[in-house]
Amino acid sequence: MANLVIAEHDHGSLKAATLNVISAAIAIGGDVHVLVAGHNAGAAAAAAAQVAGVSKVLLADSEAHAHLLPENAAAQVVAVAAAYSHILAPATAYGKGVAPRVAALLDKAQISDIIKVVDADTFVRPIYAGNAYATVKSADSVKVITVRGTAFAAAAPSGGSGTVETVTSVADCGLSSFVSAEITKSERPELTAAKIIVSGGRGLGSGEKYRDVLTPLADKLNAAMGASRAAVDAGFVPNDYQVGQTGKIVAPDLYIAVGISGAIQHLAGMKDSKVIVAINKDPDAPIFGVADYGLVGDLFEVVPQLVAAL
Amino acid sequence: MKILVPVKRVVDYNVKVRVKPDNTGVDIANVKMSMNPFCEIAVEEAVRLREKSVATEVIAVSAGVVQCQETLRNAMAIGADRGILIETDVELQPLAIAKLLKAIVDKEQPRLVILGKQAIDDDANQTGQMLAALLGWGQATFASKVEVAGDVATVTREIDGGAETVAIKLPAIITTDLRLNEPRYATLPNIMKAKKKQLDIFKPADLAVDVAPRLTTLRVDEPPKRQGGVKVADVAALVDKLKNEAKVI
Numbered sequence: 001m002a003n004l005v006i007a008e009h010d011h012g013s014l015k016a017a018t019l020n021v022i023s024a025a026i027a028i029g030g031d032v033h034v035l036v037a038g039h040n041a042g043a044a045a046a047a048a049a050q051v052a053g054v055s056k057v058l059l060a061d062s063e064a065h066a067h068l069l070p071e072n073a074a075a076q077v078v079a080v081a082a083a084y085s086h087i088l089a090p091a092t093a094y095g096k097g098v099a100p101r102v103a104a105l106l107d108k109a110q111i112s113d114i115i116k117v118v119d120a121d122t123f124v125r126p127i128y129a130g131n132a133y134a135t136v137k138s139a140d141s142v143k144v145i146t147v148r149g150t151a152f153a154a155a156a157p158s159g160g161s162g163t164v165e166t167v168t169s170v171a172d173c174g175l176s177s178f179v180s181a182e183i184t185k186s187e188r189p190e191l192t193a194a195k196i197i198v199s200g201g202r203g204l205g206s207g208e209k210y211r212d213v214l215t216p217l218a219d220k221l222n223a224a225m226g227a228s229r230a231a232v233d234a235g236f237v238p239n240d241y242q243v244g245q246t247g248k249i250v251a252p253d254l255y256i257a258v259g260i261s262g263a264i265q266h267l268a269g270m271k272d273s274k275v276i277v278a279i280n281k282d283p284d285a286p287i288f289g290v291a292d293y294g295l296v297g298d299l300f301e302v303v304p305q306l307v308a309a310l
Numbered sequence: 311m312k313i314l315v316p317v318k319r320v321v322d323y324n325v326k327v328r329v330k331p332d333n334t335g336v337d338i339a340n341v342k343m344s345m346n347p348f349c350e351i352a353v354e355e356a357v358r359l360r361e362k363s364v365a366t367e368v369i370a371v372s373a374g375v376v377q378c379q380e381t382l383r384n385a386m387a388i389g390a391d392r393g394i395l396i397e398t399d400v401e402l403q404p405l406a407i408a409k410l411l412k413a414i415v416d417k418e419q420p421r422l423v424i425l426g427k428q429a430i431d432d433d434a435n436q437t438g439q440m441l442a443a444l445l446g447w448g449q450a451t452f453a454s455k456v457e458v459a460g461d462v463a464t465v466t467r468e469i470d471g472g473a474e475t476v477a478i479k480l481p482a483i484i485t486t487d488l489r490l491n492e493p494r495y496a497t498l499p500n501i502m503k504a505k506k507k508q509l510d511i512f513k514p515a516d517l518a519v520d521v522a523p524r525l526t527t528l529r530v531d532e533p534p535k536r537q538g539g540v541k542v543a544d545v546a547a548l549v550d551k552l553k554n555e556a557k558v559i
Contacts, residue, residue: 069476070439071448093469097451100404100439109405109524112434122528127432128327132336135528175448175482179464179475192470196558221559229488239454239468239489246348246428246488248470254558264326271536275556277548283541292539293551305545310559 001030006089009044016193017090019154024147026053027117037076039066049162062169067178074101075170091146103144110144115151129245129268150251194224196254202230203259210236216307228260244269259299262287313356313365314420317349319381320431333529345381348426351486354493357389364458367391386504387496393509406521408440413517427485438485448478452487
């Protein structure tokens with residue numbers, strides 16, 4: 001039995017989510033191999049070989065993989081898939097694009113967003129926005145899986161001694177092409193990997209107030225910044241800030257929800273945080289039902305006081 | 311060009327589902343069912359493309375129990391021209407649905423299939439990508455903006471770090487994210503009109519598709535309950551709790 005982890009990377013290094021997927025693969029048991037499909041991605045492959053528990057890295061290095069397009073990535077996975085019983089990808093925008101294509105090409109079911117490995121065939125995954133956990137068993141000979149990063153501790157990025165083997169890259173299938181990207185630039189920690197998150201909702205009232213009120217708090221705590229769907233829909237912040245069922249799933253040590261009422265779709269994305277603080281002027285807001293510490297008050301007064309007190 | 315829009319009937323997004331006491335699933339008897347919100351966005355986008363004369367016909371398709379006809383009527387009230395139901399009582403998993411949809415694509419020959427990125431019941435996020443793979447088509451998932459010109463769709467996608475724009479050759483698959491559009495309300499005259507639109511019904515066997523489930527749900531559990539905590543009086547008390555009790559700052 002051997003597991004293949006589809007690495008998410010930026011060619012030069014591994015994305016943090018890849019380390020969580022490697023842990024899930026280790027939990028399944030058997031050898032853990034990592035596929036790096038990229039362009040000039042030797043550094044990412046070398047980094048993958050250093051990860052504790054990884055015995056081999058397959059490097060498919062080609063211009064076809066320069067923009068990590070899912071059509072080419074899935075074809076690459078299928079080209080090397082024969083040796084593996086489990087194929088795992090992170091449940092990120094990248095992994096969600098690639099893994100179902102792989103599953104369909106192999107005529108296998110996919111098990112999405114697993115949060116626990118029960119045994120090599122059986123996994124636990126959330127359904128209904130995390131309001132229920134389903135234990136599912138696969139009858140397929142190959143399991144294609146996406147992994148919820150927050151549910152598995154990251155594998156140690158060093159201490160491993162895997163080998164790097166170059167594999168033949170697939171040709172560009174020509175179905176899609178990259179046009180442009182607008183990546184949000186931030187000096188802050190990545191939302192899904194942050195220890196502390198300061199998150200704002202509709203209660204902030206505008207993008208300007210979101211920034212004016214929450215940035216000093218996030219600066220003081222070296223926190224990542226997130227938002228509810230309402231705040232993103234209203235245009236306060238870009239889409240990549242969204243925490244929730246259909247946005248990012250986070251589980252920091254401390255999640256501070258400011259002006260967020262707490263719709264079930266939002267709770268689905270943050271209720272596994274270790275400590276939740278809610279600041280809201282409505283004492284009946286559902287967010288207080290999951291918050292360890294609730295403070296009822298006007299956020300425009302309370303948050304500056306909190307910044308001053310820290 | 312034709313656009314095919316698969317739509318799914320799901321538990322309404324305002325309903326908080328409960329796990330059955332015997333742990334065999336969630337209780338969906340007597341709860342409100344609606345069209346999956348992402349599918350609604352897909353229907354709206356397809357109808358807008360027809361209104362802009364990019365598309366000539368919008369076909370809604372659903373797979374599942376007989377009540378999915380209501381979901382199709384709903385799609386037709388938003389503006390889909392006709393509907394197709396693949397009727398079955400078997401539990402349909404994403405791979406089976408992708409195969410059924412491929413059979414419909416083979417029949418109808420649409421140039422574009424627009425789907426919701428995920429259904430809010432099983433949260434699988436698979437069907438569109440699987441259908442793209444089965445057809446050998448390109449895909450643009452999590453779309454926040456779609457422009458079709460000639461044989462190319464230029465799609466802006468919501469990705470983890472921000473947004474990305476890709477160009478996909480038609481025929482192709484697009485899956486919708488939340489901010490692609492705001493679906494219109496179906497007006498009463500349009501709801502009445504939808505009742506008269508064509509709705510064809512097939513069985514999976516008519517399409518020669520094996521829909522047997524590959525995954526068995528062994529049990530369904532309540533997630534661990536989070537204890538609601540305490541309300542603190544002021545900022546000083548909050549800081550004290552965070553420093554000395556929770557020890558997170």
